[in-house]
Amino acid sequence: MIAPPEDGRLRLTILGGYLGSGKTTWLRHQLYEGGFGKAHILINEAAETPVDDTLLASQSAGVTMLSGGCACCTGKDDLVNALKALCDAHSRQKPEDRKTAQIVLETSGLADPAAILDAIQQDSVLVHHIRVAEIIVLVDAMNAADQLRTEHLGRAQIEAADRIILTKVDAVPDAVLATVVATVRHLNPVARIEAAVKGEPFALPDLPAVPPYDLPRISDGGEPIQPTKIDIPDDVDWATFSIWLSALIYARGDDLVRVKGVFDTPAGPLLLQAVRKSVQPPELLPPEAAQRQNQIVFIGRGYKGDDLRRSLDYFTRG
Amino acid sequence: MCNACGFPTRPGHWTDAGADNAGDRLRLQMRRAQILNRLLNGYGFKARPPGHGPGFALSSFSGRTTLLPDLEAVWQEAAQQLGHPIDPLDPRFTAAEPNS
Numbered sequence: 001m002i003a004p005p006e007d008g009r010l011r012l013t014i015l016g017g018y019l020g021s022g023k024t025t026w027l028r029h030q031l032y033e034g035g036f037g038k039a040h041i042l043i044n045e046a047a048e049t050p051v052d053d054t055l056l057a058s059q060s061a062g063v064t065m066l067s068g069g070c071a072c073c074t075g076k077d078d079l080v081n082a083l084k085a086l087c088d089a090h091s092r093q094k095p096e097d098r099k100t101a102q103i104v105l106e107t108s109g110l111a112d113p114a115a116i117l118d119a120i121q122q123d124s125v126l127v128h129h130i131r132v133a134e135i136i137v138l139v140d141a142m143n144a145a146d147q148l149r150t151e152h153l154g155r156a157q158i159e160a161a162d163r164i165i166l167t168k169v170d171a172v173p174d175a176v177l178a179t180v181v182a183t184v185r186h187l188n189p190v191a192r193i194e195a196a197v198k199g200e201p202f203a204l205p206d207l208p209a210v211p212p213y214d215l216p217r218i219s220d221g222g223e224p225i226q227p228t229k230i231d232i233p234d235d236v237d238w239a240t241f242s243i244w245l246s247a248l249i250y251a252r253g254d255d256l257v258r259v260k261g262v263f264d265t266p267a268g269p270l271l272l273q274a275v276r277k278s279v280q281p282p283e284l285l286p287p288e289a290a291q292r293q294n295q296i297v298f299i300g301r302g303y304k305g306d307d308l309r310r311s312l313d314y315f316t317r318g
Numbered sequence: 319m320c321n322a323c324g325f326p327t328r329p330g331h332w333t334d335a336g337a338d339n340a341g342d343r344l345r346l347q348m349r350r351a352q353i354l355n356r357l358l359n360g361y362g363f364k365a366r367p368p369g370h371g372p373g374f375a376l377s378s379f380s381g382r383t384t385l386l387p388d389l390e391a392v393w394q395e396a397a398q399q400l401g402h403p404i405d406p407l408d409p410r411f412t413a414a415e416p417n418s
Contacts, residue, residue, distance in 0.1 A: 237349070238336045238337075238346070239346050239349040239350045239353060240349075240353050242332075242333040242336070242350070242389065243333075243350055243353050243354060243357070243389060244406055246333050246389040246390055246393065247357075247389075247393055247404055247405075247406045248406045248407070250390060250393035250394070250397070250403055250404075251393070251397075251403040251404060251405040251406065251407070252405065252406075252407060263336075265335070265336030265337065266336060266337050266338075266342040266345075266346070267335070267336050267337055267338040267342065270335055270336050272332075279332040280332070281332055281335065282332050282335040282336070284335070284338075303407050306412075307407050307412040308407070310411070310412040310413070311406045311407055311411045311412050312406075314411045314412070314413075315353065315356075315357065315406065315411070
């Protein structure tokens with residue numbers, strides 16, 4: 001992905017994954033290795049279980065525990081307040097410290113990362129102070145099959161991810177691992193897939209090409225998602241495209257899991273990113289960084305890819 | 319919000335990115351109203367720039383006019399009046415040959 005320019009906003013990495021997928025283990029190891037620099041860590045626990053956070057505290061700029069419920073629903077206000085406090089502290093730092101400051105949010109296993117993204121977008125202060133750098137989702141390779149068959153949440157977490165890390169991969173045979181990888185790729189074809197064992201990076205072996213798990217339709221989930229890449233024709237300008245996309249997201253936001261791409265506008269190339277109904281404030285890219293201009297990827301369900309093209313064509317030509 | 323030009327409409331509404339000077343913003347607003355009308359006509363709506371700031375004035379066939387801050391609000395208001403959202407993937411927009 002193209003790295004957006006520094007805009008002074010505080011970077012936030014959202015770390016998600018189902019209950020017991022190994023989020024804390026992985027994060028501890030990353031911090032120990034210096035993976036996130038001196039990041040401030042926010043930890044959300046849905047249940048009020050005591051967590052041994054001493055190691056995290058010693059390796060980070062600070063740790064804040066949010067234990068008043070899951071941050072994507074009941075604990076949303078706590079999360080927003082904690083983030084605001086961090087933004088406030090950030091704005092008082094020296095300029096040289098400010099550049100390296102970042103936040104890592106470890107969500108509860110019950111959180112939908114898209115809902116957290118939405119909470120940040122909806123807040124008029126946070127939207128100007130926080131840039132979501134990456135959504136990392138951990139998937140437990142041992143239990144993925146059961147979770148993905150029955151839990152809509154497990155699928156939603158994977159769909160929202162930029163990077164997926166399979167954990168406990170040493171505990172499953174290659175045949176199972178291959179099927180898990182195929183299933184995850186089927187659910188989110190654009191995310192980078194990596195693996196880890198007890199937090200340490202693990203190179204995925206050469207896996208046989210196998211079909212993904214047959215995921216049954218879940219009442220609150222729906223059919224699996226499909227990616228569609230659209231090369232925007234030259235005669236589609238930003239005015240047309242923004243009208244079309246805003247209408248599409250309004251009407252089909254629940255089915256459009258991801259929209260991602262770069263669009264050329266009068267002000268310069270814009271990096272567009274949306275997760276369901278929540279569109280991140282587009283970032284203006286330096287002209288030379290945008291090689292994949294006017295190519296937008298739609299990942300979603302409930303429509304035909306060709307219909308997207310035909311509809312955009314209709315909006316353009318009338 | 320700037321008193322003179324009315325921008326930004328609301329912190330971070332994404333459709334207002336892409337035009338960072340007053341001229342571009344005005345052009346974008348005019349052009350958007352044109353395109354919107356092409357689309358909204360079929361539903362009995364008419365959109366125009368409100369004349370003094372961002373957003374659109376949306377008039378419906380009943381004569382009711384509503385001032386709306388941005389595109390998202392336009393879709394929301396239209397959906398409320400129609401009873402369903404205007405869906406760009408509706409067959410009328412995805413037929414192989416445009417019929418208007």
